[in-house]
């Protein structure tokens with residue numbers, strides 16, 4: 001989600017499992033694109049838990065020398081699950097902390113015959129990326145990030161996409177030329193909205 005929100009890589013340079021966000025999709029998808037477009041540099045960006053769903057594909061990278069660079073955004077949690085448990089389940093964290101049993105990804109890559117590195121400091125980020133891109137062949141960068149950073153917007157259980165949390169405030173709504181009122185909950189809406197952000201009803 002962070003990659004989708006913050007990377008400015010332009011059209012036809014983005015492959016994603018989309019809204020359903022299937023864990024483990026990134027590495028094999030990146031391998032397919034790299035084989036199809038050998039002149040391009042493909043970078044797989046994956047969560048730590050998601051990466052572990054298909055880490056056996058490091059062997060395929062090694063066997064075929066596929067030049068995919070992988071960056072693991074490693075918060076040592078199933079972060080989205082942690083965020084749900086924090087926000088909607090009174091911080092009852094169940095089976096979402098991945099610290100115990102988390103492999104050392106640099107050593108894991110090395111075990112498969114692939115170059116790896118760990119990034120611990122933000123100030124080393126650019127250098128670590130430059131080193132990764134300069135390396136000939138597959139490379140795995142294990143980027144340790146803030147462990148409890150939340151990702152927004154998000155949709156609460158039982159709510160619709162029109163009710164997502166964490167969107168920027170529409171402070172100028174009051175001044176919008178045309179206002180309409182939701183027939184279901186009465187909330188005030190700008191007429192360009194197609195769904196009520198309060199209750200999700202189609203306007």
Ligand SMILES: Cc1ncc(C[n+]2csc(CCOP(=O)(O)OP(=O)(O)O)c2C)c(N)n1
Pocket residue numbers: 020021022023024046047048049050051073075077078079080081
């Ligand atoms: C195959 C699969 N199983 C379960 C889920 C539900 N799910 C969504 S995010 C998530 C945790 C992801 O953790 P991680 O890859 O470490 O990413 P983070 O949220 O920490 O950035 C889970 C279990 C899913 N999307 N795909």
Ligand SMILES: [Mg+2]
Pocket residue numbers: 047048049073074075076077078079
């Ligand atoms: Mg994680």
